[in-house]
Amino acid sequence: MSLATHSFILETELFPLCKALRMLGFDALCRSDLSHRDAIARSIEERRVWVLKSPATPGLHYGIKYFLLETDEVPDQLDEIDEQYTIREGVTYFSRCLKCNLLLTAIPEEKLLNKVPERILQNFNKFQHCTSCKRIYWQGSHLKRMRQKLESWGWREGEAGG
Numbered sequence: 001m002s003l004a005t006h007s008f009i010l011e012t013e014l015f016p017l018c019k020a021l022r023m024l025g026f027d028a029l030c031r032s033d034l035s036h037r038d039a040i041a042r043s044i045e046e047r048r049v050w051v052l053k054s055p056a057t058p059g060l061h062y063g064i065k066y067f068l069l070e071t072d073e074v075p076d077q078l079d080e081i082d083e084q085y086t087i088r089e090g091v092t093y094f095s096r097c098l099k100c101n102l103l104l105t106a107i108p109e110e111k112l113l114n115k116v117p118e119r120i121l122q123n124f125n126k127f128q129h130c131t132s133c134k135r136i137y138w139q140g141s142h143l144k145r146m147r148q149k150l151e152s153w154g155w156r157e158g159e160a161g162g
Contacts, residue, residue: 006085009039009048014069017051017077022101023146024078024155025092029101040064051081075153093150093157094143097130104128104137112136 007027010018014030021028029048031039043050043064050066067084069077082088096103107129109121116127116136124138137143147157 006087006090007046007048008051008081009034009043010051011053013053014051014077016074019098020074020078020150020153021081022096022098023094023150024087025095026087026090027096027101049085078153078155088155091155094137094146097133097135097137099135100130100132102130102132104130107136 007029008018008021009029009031010021012030012032015032018028018030027048029039029042034042039050042048047065050064051069052066053069053072055068067081069080071077071080078087094104105128107127109125109127112121112127116138120138120140124140126139128137129135130137150156
């Protein structure tokens with residue numbers, strides 16, 4: 001199955017994994033943002049894979065496609081998901097808003113006056129933003145730390161399949 005078709009919904013306790021999937025560019029919703037009924041509906045309608053740690057989650061009998069994790073650490077959980085769904089082939093690093101999950105879009109510098117500190121405008125020339133929450137992203141130290149974290153987990157930008 002092509003990775004582009006995979007999207008996920010994760011239980012609340014898996015928020016760190018949700019954030020990691022978003023850093024890798026995957027459509028990942030956290031269950032804490034949705035009522036149980038809405039989560040079930042979105043899972044079915046959008047053909048999301050429901051990722052969970054415990055098979056006791058109510059609602060799985062509704063025909064929801066789900067994946068039960070066996071490990072507790074995010075790097076291992078990413079590897080589990082990759083083993084099942086071959087997600088490395090579809091990674092688009094830092095293409096989603098970490099807060100809203102929407103795809104980021106480029107924004108010209110001239111639209112950022114008074115929205116980011118002047119020193120940021122002087123030191124960076126490529127910016128992206130979320131059209132929902134209005135967060136602005138650039139390749140600063142925070143992105144560098146996230147890249148280092150992903151690399152320590154075995155997910156390196158520029159490598160085949162990543």
